Amino acid sequence: MPVDQLQTPDGFWARQDVRTAVRVRDIGTLVRLLVRHTGASQTRIGAVVGLEQGYVSRVIAGRKVTSIDVLERIADGCGMPDETRMSLGLAVLTAEALVMEAHAHAAARDERACTTALHQAEQTLDRADRSSDPQWLGYFDEAYLSAKFGHCFHALGRYQQAERFTACSLQMDERYVRGKAFNLTLLASIHAHNGEPDRASVIGAKALTLTSQLRSARAVRYLRDLQTKLTAHRRRPAVRHFINRVDVTLGQRR
Known part of the structure; x- marks a missing residue:
């Protein structure tokens, strides 16, 4: 079980090196900066984010972190402010995960579960402040989401809706x-x-x-x-x- 949040010093999340690490999702550098500026050990950081110390050590050594669940644990355990979370791309990644879930439901012909996941993805993206998104998330826009809706409705055999969303997806970069x-x-x-x-x-x-x-x-x-x-x-x-x-x-x- 994660323990209380890690207490970061004032101004930590505004530091340029921290902002850069978050923007490019260099979690190893971010953890090293947390260790340096909070004095916390790898064990302590692992405890607050709900990860084993060995995993934290591998991240510091260069292991890439791509799991949304792990990124959210790090954000929650370290008290990451909303603006920084947006820079990390968590809202968009959550929407992407919901779209992937919808695809799985569509393949299984579970229309209700598919449309629920798509609706949640749309709501997540609508609520997101995209102004601070990292550049690499630029692909995830309304056209991209429309294409994913089209694929799902096509798999479900709902061709009228599939056509409508897929036609919208062509208004793309x-x-x-x-x-x-x-x-x-x-x-x-x-x-x-x-x-x-x-x-x-x-x-x-x-x-x-x-x-x-x-x-x-x-x-x-x-x-x-x-x-x-x-x-x-x-x-x-x-x-x-x-x-x-x-x-x-x-x-x-x-």
């Missing part, structure tokens, strides 16, 4: 070419499911153009899945053109 290729292929797949093979082929062709610029096995797999879905409609000129173009661009299937 054009620098994220890989993500846009994914989202276009998802939208094309939704149209294929909705009995719109020509429209699916047109959108799929846009995804193919982007995928040809990438080295992404996942993007290729999504396009191959779309190609398979559309094979039953290959007598249609637009579909036949798309299927043939996929084979020319990605190579014939073995």
